[in-house]
Amino acid sequence: MSDQDHKIPRTVPIQSATFSNPINAEIRRAAATGIYDIRGGGAKRRVPHFDDLLFLGASVSRYPLEGYRERCDTSVTLGTRFAKNPIKLDIPITIAGMSFGALSAQAKEALGRGASAAGTSTTTGDGGMTPEERGHSSKLVYQYLPSRYGMNPDDLRKADAIEIVVGQGAKPGGGGMLLGQKISDRVAEMRTLPKGIDQRSACRHPDWTGPDDLEIKILELREITGWRVPIYVKVGGTRPYFDTALAVKAGADVVVLDGMQGGTAATQDVFIEHVGLPTLACIRPAVRALQDLGLHREVQLVVSGGIRTGADVAKALALGADAVAIGTAALVALGDNDPKWEDEYQKLGTTTGAYDDWHEGLDPAGITTQDPELAKRLDPVEGGRRLRNYLKVMTLEAQTIARACGHNHLHNLEPEDLCALTMEAAAMAQVPLAGTDWYPGKPGSGY
Amino acid sequence: MSQIDLANTSLRELNATLQAQKGGDNQTAWEILNPRGSHALAVGLDAPIEVTVKGHTGYYCAGMNQQATVHVEGSVGPGVAENMMSGSVIVEGDASQYAGATGHGGLLVIKGNASSRCGISMKGIDIVVQGNIGHMSAFMAQAGNLVVCGDAGDALGDSLYEARLFVRGSVKSLGADCIEKEMRPEHLDLLSDLLTRAGVDAKPEDFRRYGSARKLYNFDIDNAY
Numbered sequence: 001m002s003d004q005d006h007k008i009p010r011t012v013p014i015q016s017a018t019f020s021n022p023i024n025a026e027i028r029r030a031a032a033t034g035i036y037d038i039r040g041g042g043a044k045r046r047v048p049h050f051d052d053l054l055f056l057g058a059s060v061s062r063y064p065l066e067g068y069r070e071r072c073d074t075s076v077t078l079g080t081r082f083a084k085n086p087i088k089l090d091i092p093i094t095i096a097g098m099s100f101g102a103l104s105a106q107a108k109e110a111l112g113r114g115a116s117a118a119g120t121s122t123t124t125g126d127g128g129m130t131p132e133e134r135g136h137s138s139k140l141v142y143q144y145l146p147s148r149y150g151m152n153p154d155d156l157r158k159a160d161a162i163e164i165v166v167g168q169g170a171k172p173g174g175g176g177m178l179l180g181q182k183i184s185d186r187v188a189e190m191r192t193l194p195k196g197i198d199q200r201s202a203c204r205h206p207d208w209t210g211p212d213d214l215e216i217k218i219l220e221l222r223e224i225t226g227w228r229v230p231i232y233v234k235v236g237g238t239r240p241y242f243d244t245a246l247a248v249k250a251g252a253d254v255v256v257l258d259g260m261q262g263g264t265a266a267t268q269d270v271f272i273e274h275v276g277l278p279t280l281a282c283i284r285p286a287v288r289a290l291q292d293l294g295l296h297r298e299v300q301l302v303v304s305g306g307i308r309t310g311a312d313v314a315k316a317l318a319l320g321a322d323a324v325a326i327g328t329a330a331l332v333a334l335g336d337n338d339p340k341w342e343d344e345y346q347k348l349g350t351t352t353g354a355y356d357d358w359h360e361g362l363d364p365a366g367i368t369t370q371d372p373e374l375a376k377r378l379d380p381v382e383g384g385r386r387l388r389n390y391l392k393v394m395t396l397e398a399q400t401i402a403r404a405c406g407h408n409h410l411h412n413l414e415p416e417d418l419c420a421l422t423m424e425a426a427a428m429a430q431v432p433l434a435g436t437d438w439y440p441g442k443p444g445s446g447y
Numbered sequence: 448m449s450q451i452d453l454a455n456t457s458l459r460e461l462n463a464t465l466q467a468q469k470g471g472d473n474q475t476a477w478e479i480l481n482p483r484g485s486h487a488l489a490v491g492l493d494a495p496i497e498v499t500v501k502g503h504t505g506y507y508c509a510g511m512n513q514q515a516t517v518h519v520e521g522s523v524g525p526g527v528a529e530n531m532m533s534g535s536v537i538v539e540g541d542a543s544q545y546a547g548a549t550g551h552g553g554l555l556v557i558k559g560n561a562s563s564r565c566g567i568s569m570k571g572i573d574i575v576v577q578g579n580i581g582h583m584s585a586f587m588a589q590a591g592n593l594v595v596c597g598d599a600g601d602a603l604g605d606s607l608y609e610a611r612l613f614v615r616g617s618v619k620s621l622g623a624d625c626i627e628k629e630m631r632p633e634h635l636d637l638l639s640d641l642l643t644r645a646g647v648d649a650k651p652e653d654f655r656r657y658g659s660a661r662k663l664y665n666f667d668i669d670n671a672y
């Protein structure tokens with residue numbers, strides 16, 4: 001090679017944005033195996049989220065409340081529309097539905113303990129209600145799912161609320177699968193299926209289709225439970241305006257809206273990443289549906305999918321939600337993806353923070369497993385304490401923000417307290433782009 | 448015999464009255480007049496009482512029944528005896544879709560025909576249909592027995608688990624993973640008992656048995672459509 005050759009500038013290697021390394025790796029994996037990837041963990045792609053919103057805080061036109069000293073209420077009552085016994089929660093953060101089967105009995109107990117200590121509710125999941133869960137949950141929401149695994153009227157009457165699950169944010173329109181390695185004797189018995197086989201959870205209910213049928217199904221459940229407990233309808237975030245309106249029309253007391261970051265359901269990666277709406281995009285259309293029906297705050301809206309901090313809670317409430325639900329964050333609080341298990345994550349071919357094969361039952365943290373030895377790693381008392389602490393911190397954070405905006409109740413937060421950092425977030429949240437009084441689609445703006 | 452007339456009694460009052468009955472009460476026989484296609488009639492019962500409905504009902508009649516015997520002197524809408532746990536439900540007429548859906552126990556007898564998805568996702572219930580059943584019946588049926596004295600429609604027993612299906616007439620088509628199986632002596636005994644309990648005069652030997660090939664029990668991508 002001559003000296004001249006060394007002086008010629010060379011093109012540096014450029015990675016394709018379209019055919020990125022992760023995309024190419026997935027192509028190679030698909031080519032080698034012939035099967036799609038299944039995982040939990042919710043959408044991992046970057047989507048507009050609560051991080052793209054900021055609170056404005058008090059100013060000359062608004063005065064704040066004194067931090068720590070002046071009262072800022074956090075309570076919420078769910079199910080005030082028709083139920084004789086609405087659920088009164090101390091905080092507007094609930095625990096989302098996750099099944100015994102997907103989670104260990106210890107994890108379910110820990111969720112119940114933590115939620116109860118924090119004055120909030122927890123939720124069953126596909127697979128029925130366990131005595132441990134009922135016993136450790138002062139307020140328990142019983143999910144009514146398409147599979148009806150473990151469904152029975154005795155447990156139905158023990159519930160503090162019933163949640164009819166139409167869809168989940170991680171997989172709106174999709175069913176589920178609990179792999180055979182997680183089907184222990186107890187899980188098999190509760191679901192009336194042989195041990196060790198993969199258990200399919202149907203994608204739609206077996207005995208009703210459409211909102212007119214749903215109205216009659218809700219009537220039946222109310223008649224069986226004496227109209228005592230609230231009935232929630234949970235939908236994955238896809239058409240939030242119409243789904244909310246139709247759930248209300250069908251007689252729901254509470255609408256639970258789960259965005260695509262909702263993470264505790266395992267399904268195909270392509271489903272998780274490409275179906276559904278970001279949580280941020282769901283809230284305003286749902287609130288508008290309730291407002292158009294004159295039922296905002298009378299039918300409560302619970303939002304879930306990617307709630308992590310008190311700021312997320314405050315932002316969801318400011319956009320019009322009455323409460324939020326957490327799933328993935330609660331598991332992390334219990335110890336999921338903790339760095340102390342890094343060696344074991346490495347053996348599973350992953351790393352701390354990226355472990356999402358919860359469906360395989362090999363969870364080093366002992367949470368998403370039915371392996372007795374792994375499950376022993378989670379102390380339900382300690383797990384409950386950690387969850388209570390986490391819920392407390394989230395609540396304190398939300399209160400801090402609400403006081404700074406001059407509100408004496410978290411529900412007094414409003415869209416006017418917010419601005420957006422990006423055009424996309426401004427359009428979805430319908431709050432002004434920071435430093436302007438405009439957002440895309442604002443009535444009268446000409447855009 | 449106590450009568451409740453839905454012409455002048457609300458559904459809530461009716462169900463609350465029936466749900467309040469306990470085993471051992473003197474009043475064990477109830478008659479419901481003028482059902483007029485009402486939905487959610489006699490749901491959530493949990494006592495060994497006998498309820499006779501004098502007419503047709505809407506959706507979910509006798510839903511989640513426990514212990515009670517509900518006799519419908521008419522036809523029923525979708526989801527009769529859905530998620531029944533125990534007791535029995537007898538329908539003199541026809542049944543719409545999803546009869547006995549997800550039922551865990553008890554006996555459902557339909558003296559007429561049943562529409563599509565009869566016994567969908569059944570989990571231990573016994574269903575005896577004296578007439579025909581519609582398409583996709585016993586879809587994802589997990590446990591229990593479905594006896595059909597007439598014909599079965601398309602895709603019988605699709606994605607079947609451990610439920611047993613007995614059909615006397617023709618089967619238009621079998622669903623995925625559902626196959627005909629040998630009728631062994633224990634099945635004849637079982638069928639004979641079911642027919643007797645349902646009050647059906649039929650020979651067990653005239654039926655054929657269908658069950659799961661169990662090839663879908665563990666997910667295999669090559670089985671996906």
